[in-house]
Amino acid sequence: MLEAKKLVKYYTMKEKSGWFARKKQQIKAVNGLDLTIKRGEIVGLLGVNGAGKTTTIKMLSTLLAPTSGTLSIDGIDALQQPEAIKRRINMIAGGERMLYWRLSARENLMYFGRLYGLRGSALKNQCDELIKKVGLAESADRPVERYSKGMKQRLQIARGLINDPDYLFLDEPTLGLDAPVARQLRGMVKDLAKKKNKGILLTSHYLEEVEELCDHVYIIEKGHLLLHDTPTRIIQTIVKDRILLVVMDRLTQEDWTWLRQELDNRGIHTQKNETDEGTQLDMTAPFDLTAQFIALTHQRNFHLLRLESKKPNLEDAIIRLAEERELL
């Protein structure tokens, strides 16, 4: 288990305020964050830009030393024994950096593998296996500069797996990828956690991705933890409204007055639009109102053309959360 307790990271920024003068300014990137990742689990880390996600990932991967707080991985203190930790972790960032472009995929992997102390046939087998796994077998000996974005990203994944880490940190791994490639990557990440029993931390701008993959989600803002829960419960706690969208045969004025009264009485907020199809109603309420509405339509034999119950997703939750925080 990876356990971070009360992680704090302050940066001192020097800003040029003249030819020689520098202004010092302290920036609190991460401010007392608790975080745990268990093996076999995918944990999401969400937050708006500048929330401290990348700083957190870099601290977890021992590239950055926390200003205070503790970090241990499977009982090993990461601050005391960074070398031992480095063997058990790896990090993958989105984008096209962190590879040698003039080297081929195989050469990149061989190089980094050697820096992990792999050698001989063990190294060769590991590279071959990873290349096959990420589907680069055909282009393994071409220079990386001739790869597409998706291929580079897959090579990144292979690189991140070169030391067969127990814990893997993924910083925006699907940034700028085409939908099919992104889906493929998501499948890979899921397998790594569920089949290979790796602990995975994931940050992403694509919230459907987080909702689909993550067992837990940490939402941070300005280095503080706002929420920690499963995606479903986060949605339930934040977005209480349910939306029901209905299209029915055009209502008479009398029916509409009646229906409106009934809905109002039940605390359902309604908006009516006349369309070519018929009358469209958008209804919002802090509970699932489908059953009640259907009961009402039975009373007067309204003819429903379409009924759509919109389930809120993580994106709605995050947007709502951001709006609420702004109001504060």
Add this chain to the structure above:
Amino acid sequence: MWTAFSATFKRQLVTMRRAYPWSFFIGHILDGVYITIFAFLSYHFIFQGELNERFVSYTGTSDYLSYVIMGGVFNSFTVSLLMIVSRMLITEMREGTLEALLLTPSSRLGYFLGAAVQGLMRSGIEWVTIICIGLFFGLNLVSAHLALLIPILAAFCFAIFAQALVLGSFMLAFRDTYITQNTLFVVMMLVSGVSFPPEFLPQWMQCLSRIMPLYYGLDLMRAVMTKAQLSFAILQNLLLLVALGILYFFIGIIFIKQMEKSVFEKHFG
């Protein structure tokens, strides 16, 4: 052309004030200073002022230190100006602004001139600094013939500017600055009479001297800044310098046009 000139000039000025390229600045000055110190140490400490007679007959002076220090001063100046102008387009390409620039209907000549004139400010500061340091190591300036100095300087800067256009097009073609520029610089330093008169070199190498504006420029500058007497050769060299400048200018314009096209083809093809 004027708007492109002033826009580029202003942009470069702002860039220079925000982030002065200190490493280039100090590097160019030190390059000149090292040549100066090399000459100084060789002259005084190794050879105790004993010169080869051929040096005197080739150069018409026995003032070795002034000869070499002038070489160092103008070599640094030339390198600096060549770099500033020739690296413009490839820098735009590397920073991803080249398309945006090529999309505008602006005058390319104005663009380069703006960069060059702004660059002259930088090169000029370096130039003055090296001259001042050179004075401590034995550079003897005689009363410069101002009336001649100004047209010579103008012709020299024009020729270097034109050479920079050609160099810049080669950089675009090779997608490289480091190898391209420095290969020119080492050859230029060898054949242009920076630290020894090119007459010492084999005949075939002296042909290369004739295509270097620095060769003529140095000859002219030494004549008006360190020698008392003037000769008819000055006028001849001045004409040759201007002619070489014009030749480079047209080659440069044509090459740059060609390169811009091929850059477009490679980017959008």
Add this chain to the structure above:
Amino acid sequence: MNLLNVIWAEMKKSHRHNFNNRLMYFSLFVWPVIQFVDSYYAFKPFNLGQDSPLSRFVPVEKLGLFLITGCLAYIFFWSLVQSAWMMGYEREQGTLEIILLTPAPRTLVMFSRAAANLLEAVWLFSIFAVLTILFMGGLHVAHWWLIPIAVVILMLSAIVWGGFLNTIFLFSRDAGFLYTIFEAPMAFFSGVRMPVMAFPLWAKMIAYAFPLTFVLNILRSIVLDGKNLSAIFQPLLELFLILLCLIIASFILVRYAEKHAKETGNLTLF
């Protein structure tokens, strides 16, 4: 074993990464040859007759040998500056961060980089230099087995210097500036083109700050002056001490650089 593994990894990488462009040999061969010619002609304006004051330091007929040995030793040191420049690329590309993510010993990586680049960088100019030396003649060697020793000394010193430069370039953004400070004065003061013995005191002080000065001294003692091992014992010891200092400095600097990077998230120190 780990040492060899890391060196091998660096060698494979730099072969593909730094030398895949044949233009590289312009900087490693064409420029040095032109500079050698330039340094030779730069002496032409002086009195090079039999009565030349130069003969107090170098026999006039051996000036060519003096210069080519200088250029040869210099190219060993210079080639590693270029490889150190790639540090800047690695920082921009983010691969440096990935190297720091691995448990590989950092100082070892720095020195391996230097060792890995050396042979591939110098072979071409070395052949040129050897041919030039054979063509010029005038070698004076006490024992022929001293020559491989001289080569080993040259290589080891260059690797230590290269590792030190890698360390320095590890945490500076402006490689050009460091080059101006560390490298260009070396070419002028360490006796590549001029006998250090002729220098005034202030220039000698600069000269002896560079290991290349000691290496050149030893190299020329062996191949030009025909000195035997006991005669070069003292300069060898001095060189050894300087190299030791550089290695220790590299160790400290690498640790400091990583510590600094961990605190600020930024490798750039100055």
